[in-house]
Amino acid sequence: MVVEVEGVPLHLAHPDELPIRWVGQEEVMRQLLAAWLVVDPQDLPMNPRLIGKPGVGKTTLAYAAGKRLGREVYIMQATVDTRPEDLLITPVIEGESRLRYVASPLVTAMLRGGVAILDEGNRMSEKSWASLAPLLDNRRYVESIVAGIKIKAHPLFRIVCTMNDDASTFDLPEYIHSRVQPQILIDFPERDEEYAILRENLPFGEEQILEYVTDFLQHAHAADERYTARDGINISRFAMKLLQLEGNRFDRVDALQMAILETLGQEALRYVPRV
Numbered sequence: 068m069v070v071e072v073e074g075v076p077l078h079l080a081h082p083d084e085l086p087i088r089w090v091g092q093e094e095v096m097r098q099l100l101a102a103w104l105v106v107d108p109q110d111l112p113m114n115p116r117l118i119g120k121p122g123v124g125k126t127t128l129a130y131a132a133g134k135r136l137g138r139e140v141y142i143m144q145a146t147v148d149t150r151p152e153d154l155l156i157t158p159v160i161e162g163e164s165r166l167r168y169v170a171s172p173l174v175t176a177m178l179r180g181g182v183a184i185l186d187e188g189n190r191m192s193e194k195s196w197a198s199l200a201p202l203l204d205n206r207r208y209v210e211s212i213v214a215g216i217k218i219k220a221h222p223l224f225r226i227v228c229t230m231n232d233d234a235s236t237f238d239l240p241e242y243i244h245s246r247v248q249p250q251i252l253i254d255f256p257e258r259d260e261e262y263a264i265l266r267e268n269l270p271f272g273e274e275q276i277l278e279y280v281t282d283f284l285q286h287a288h289a290a291d292e293r294y295t296a297r298d299g300i301n302i303s304r305f306a307m308k309l310l311q312l313e314g315n316r317f318d319r320v321d322a323l324q325m326a327i328l329e330t331l332g333q334e335a336l337r338y339v340p341r342v
Contacts, residue, residue, distance in 0.1 A: 070178055073216040077156065077168050080175040082139035089124070089131035090267045091260030098251050099132045103225045114203050114246060116188070116228040119253035122295030124264070125229035126186055128253065133182030138223065141172035142184045145191045151198035155218075156211040168214045173226070177202070177209070180223030188228035188247075189239060196243045202226070203246035255288040256296065264296045269303055276303050279323050282340040290338065294331060302326045 068079045089096055095117075102115040117125040126142070133140035143154065152158075155174055161167040176183035188196075202209050207220040228247050239247070256264065262281040269277065280299045287294040306326035309317055317325070327335050 072178075072214075072218055075168060075214050075216050077170045077174070077178070077214070079170050079178065080141060080172045082175075082181060083130070083142045083172075085130055087127050087130060088134075088267065089128050090263045091256050092124075092128075092253070095128060095251055095253055096132060096135075098249070099128065099227065100135065102249055102251070103132075103136070103227075111205060111207070112225055113248060114226050114228070115249050115251055116230050116247045117251050117253055118230050118232055120255075120293050120295060121231050122293075122297035123253045123255065124296065125231075125253055126184060129182075129184045129227045129229060132227070133184070133225070136182065136225070138225070139176070139179060139181035140184065141176040141181055142186055143172045144186050145188050145195075147190050147192065149191050149195050151195050152211075152213050154195055154198055155209055156214045156216075158213055174209065174211075174218055176226070177218060177220040177224050180221035181225075183224070183226045185226065185228040187231055189230040193240045193243075196240055200242065200246065203243070255284075258285050261285065261296055261299070265299055265303060268296075268300050269307075272303055272307065273319075275319055276306055276323065279319070279340055280306075283323075283327065283338055286338040286340065287335070292335075292338065294335065294338075298331060302330050305330060 069076050070079060099115055099117070102113040105112055117129060119125055130140050154171055156171065157169045159167045159169050170178065173183045173185065175181070198209065202220060208217055210217050258281060261284055262277060265272065265277045265281060280303045284294060284296065284299045302323070306322045309322040309325060310319065324336065324339055327339060
């Protein structure tokens with residue numbers, strides 16, 4: 068799709084279509100939807116950030132919330148190499164002496180009134196964050212130096228930033244910190260929620276395998292290990308594949324312990340359930 072802004076044709080990105088839904092922890096979903104709410108004609112939506120350990124479901128929550136609103140959802144992956152033009156508009160050579168201007172997923176969401184997920188936003192440099200400053204306050208626009216245009220956000224546009232709680236990220240500049248609020252913390256799920264997450268992602272999984280892996284994850288959480296449901300999904304899948312391939316060579320516990328060892332390493336075996 069192509070739209071014209073101030074006489075400049077922009078080629079838009081496609082929305083993300085993922086077969087996922089949010090399971091459990093409805094309180095954080097409620098907080099996110101509340102942050103996006105507009106309660107008065109003079110009010111504006113907030114720009115929340117979701118914070119938690121890698122793998123706890125921040126992106127899944129953000130995507131599911133956007134879908135609950137019935138909106139298109141666009142995921143913009145941030146890295147240490149993300150430049151301002153990557154966040155906004157990228158020029159692409161098209162034929163001889165011609166440029167095509169390609170809108171990022173974020174700018175596409177702005178124009179179409181969708182939901183933008185800025186994934187792992189605290190991996191970006193301050194220079195990249197600075198290009199988003201006017202979008203994150205009451206101005207609600209960005210300026211593309213590359214295309215020479217100002218782009219205003221659609222009234223229905225919403226944004227959420229996911230941020231990992233680990234040592235591999237940057238601290239946010241203070242002027243950005245105050246613009247991406249509230250801060251919504253996502254912690255490890257309770258046992259029944261964690262089992263439901265595994266079951267949602269592995270509907271074909273054997274009950275004994277999913278129960279075992281849920282117990283493993285809960286033991287690890289109690290010791291404040293950073294293992295997550297994503298790890299549990301990988302362990303369960305690998306164990307099922309080992310059993311399928313090897314037949315009678317493994318019983319379930321042997322296959323599960325090998326899957327834990329090969330997925331997370333020797334240290335993880337201290338949290339295997341007693342059977």
